[in-house]
Amino acid sequence: MSAQREMKEKNPWHTPVTIIITVIGVIAIVALVTVAVLQNRPFPQKYKYGIVLDAGSSHTALYIYEWPAEKDNNTGRVEQTHSCKILVENALAFCPGISSYASAPSKAGQSLTECMQEAVQRVPEKRRGETPLYLGATAGMRLLNMENSAASDSVFQSVKKALQMFPFSYQGARILSGQEEGAFGWVTVNYLDDRLKQGLETTGALDLGGASTQISFVSDNYNGSESPSNSVTFRLYGNDYNLYTHSFLCYGKDQALRMTLAHQSQAGPGTVLDPCFHPGYAEIKNYSVLYDSPCVSDRKPQGAPATFNHTGNGNFLECQKTIKNIFNFTDCKYSRCSFNGVFQPLLQGPFGAFSAYYFVMNFLNLTDTSIPLDDVKEKLKRYCATPWNQIRQRHPNIKLKYLAEYCFSGTYILTLLTEGYNFTSESYSDIKFIEKIKGSDAGWTLGYMLNLTNMIPAEAPDSPPLPHAGYVSIVTVIAVLIFILFILSLRPLWPSCSKQPQIV
Numbered sequence: 001m002s003a004q005r006e007m008k009e010k011n012p013w014h015t016p017v018t019i020i021i022t023v024i025g026v027i028a029i030v031a032l033v034t035v036a037v038l039q040n041r042p043f044p045q046k047y048k049y050g051i052v053l054d055a056g057s058s059h060t061a062l063y064i065y066e067w068p069a070e071k072d073n074n075t076g077r078v079e080q081t082h083s084c085k086i087l088v089e090n091a092l093a094f095c096p097g098i099s100s101y102a103s104a105p106s107k108a109g110q111s112l113t114e115c116m117q118e119a120v121q122r123v124p125e126k127r128r129g130e131t132p133l134y135l136g137a138t139a140g141m142r143l144l145n146m147e148n149s150a151a152s153d154s155v156f157q158s159v160k161k162a163l164q165m166f167p168f169s170y171q172g173a174r175i176l177s178g179q180e181e182g183a184f185g186w187v188t189v190n191y192l193d194d195r196l197k198q199g200l201e202t203t204g205a206l207d208l209g210g211a212s213t214q215i216s217f218v219s220d221n222y223n224g225s226e227s228p229s230n231s232v233t234f235r236l237y238g239n240d241y242n243l244y245t246h247s248f249l250c251y252g253k254d255q256a257l258r259m260t261l262a263h264q265s266q267a268g269p270g271t272v273l274d275p276c277f278h279p280g281y282a283e284i285k286n287y288s289v290l291y292d293s294p295c296v297s298d299r300k301p302q303g304a305p306a307t308f309n310h311t312g313n314g315n316f317l318e319c320q321k322t323i324k325n326i327f328n329f330t331d332c333k334y335s336r337c338s339f340n341g342v343f344q345p346l347l348q349g350p351f352g353a354f355s356a357y358y359f360v361m362n363f364l365n366l367t368d369t370s371i372p373l374d375d376v377k378e379k380l381k382r383y384c385a386t387p388w389n390q391i392r393q394r395h396p397n398i399k400l401k402y403l404a405e406y407c408f409s410g411t412y413i414l415t416l417l418t419e420g421y422n423f424t425s426e427s428y429s430d431i432k433f434i435e436k437i438k439g440s441d442a443g444w445t446l447g448y449m450l451n452l453t454n455m456i457p458a459e460a461p462d463s464p465p466l467p468h469a470g471y472v473s474i475v476t477v478i479a480v481l482i483f484i485l486f487i488l489s490l491r492p493l494w495p496s497c498s499k500q501p502q503i504v
């Protein structure tokens with residue numbers, strides 16, 4: 001017992017001063033770490049929102065984007081949280097893009113109501129008033145504006161009136177230029193892939209719509225001087241980009257089908273035997289419907305009967321030959337061209353192909369571009385040659401109008417890529433058919449909003465040197481080290497360990 005007491009007396013751990021110092025030290029470390037954790041804890045996430053309506057030629061879609069409220073100018077990622085397709089079919093057209101309301105413009109605004117009401121539900125009430133709302137129209141409205149600008153203005157009046165009734169911050173409705181459509185599609189793809197912030201090699205963007213198609217990419221041997229109208233420059237996160245972009249009006253898949261059919265119907269009135277439609281396909285169609293578009297109206301045959309018999313014979317190679325007729329490969333005043341005398345620099349880098357490129361290739365089970373191009377063609381050849389009644393039996397739930405067009409659309413896509421843009425058997429595998437990237441749809445809408453809200457800074461943002469968890473860990477480690485050093489500094493007071501105390 002006396003030895004134990006002696007040991008206690010000699011051991012400074014048991015002196016009141018040391019006990020007090022130790023307790024205070026521990027309390028100080030706990031307090032320091034607590035303050036570090038609390039003071040620098042990220043704020044509970046609050047979000048901001050933005051809404052973009054994509055008024056395409058074939059349909060209108062609404063997208064809601066969201067981003068952390070504290071970080072909208074630098075590190076925060078903008079994500080798509082909701083999308084809504086406007087699906088109401090109207091009496092005027094099968095596909096209700098806003099341009100189809102040309103003869104009843106007041107209904108164009110009404111058609112947006114359902115998706116707008118959904119948007120009201122999705123955006124928290126507190127945020128609605130500050131949420132920007134944009135509508136951008138593409139090639140369908142470009143064509144209507146060319147054909148009948150008064151009708152196009154009335155459609156916009158109706159759309160604006162309808163959108164202003166909702167509790168968002170309405171920022172305007174307008175037609176995007178083809179250049180903007182191409183460039184913002186490229187921004188979207190590269191933003192979502194985190195390529196811009198990190199200054200990585202960028203991905204080209206291929207967008208196939210119903211009325212126009214866009215190609216945009218960065219090419220090292222292109223500085224913009226050869227064809228300035230195809231050049232868009234950006235400074236994003238401290239990097240300069242010189243983007244080549246072109247939008248081909250009338251080369252979206254629906255207008256390309258019209259042009260191909262119009263070309264075939266020039267052979268003579270009455271019947272069109274179409275290699276791009278399945279054997280056994282037969283429909284009576286109206287010439288006036290076929291030629292009701294500025295893409296073909298100048299080719300309308302005079303004195304033709306009202307209708308023609310559209311029949312299929314399903315031949316991929318013949319279909320490809322027929323489609324080639326809508327491209328002009330002869331005139332080119334530049335060092336190199338894609339088609340129709342349009343300059344295009346050497347293709348470079350990976351490409352993301354979205355919108356109808358994806359929908360069509362996905363339907364045909366041909367999105368895998370590691371399959372050799374010749375095999376892709378072979379598969380499509382077999383698909384086109386399949387009799388129409390078999391195709392119908394295989395897909396009882398797909399609308400016949402859409403189902404009938406996949407052979408044409410697939411053949412058009414391969415022709416546009418290889419003959420039009422000059423992708424080869426090798427470079428075909430550089431293309432990825434994509435619908436979404438990290439949950440957000442690939443398309444021009446996100447890039448458009450990022451640009452209008454100045455959400456991509458020109459210069460690289462300053463980021464905190466350490467993430468929060470790293471900061472807290474370092475504070476803890478340093479505090480513990482200081483404490484250990486302090487204890488070590490008390491060493492002269494420690495008992496000598498040379499002789500073990502004897503317990504008797």
Ligand SMILES: Nc1ccn([C@@H]2O[C@H](COP(=O)(O)OP(=O)(O)O)[C@@H](O)[C@H]2O)c(=O)n1
Nearest residue numbers: 056057058059138139209210211212356359
């Ligand atoms: N699920 C879907 C949705 C759209 N699409 C097609 O994708 C194209 C979308 O074009 P769009 O309405 O954006 O037209 P543009 O104004 O971009 O030319 C149309 O040809 C639609 O028929 C499709 O094939 N499958």
Ligand SMILES: [Ca+2]
Nearest residue numbers: 056138209355
């Ligand atoms: Ca589109």
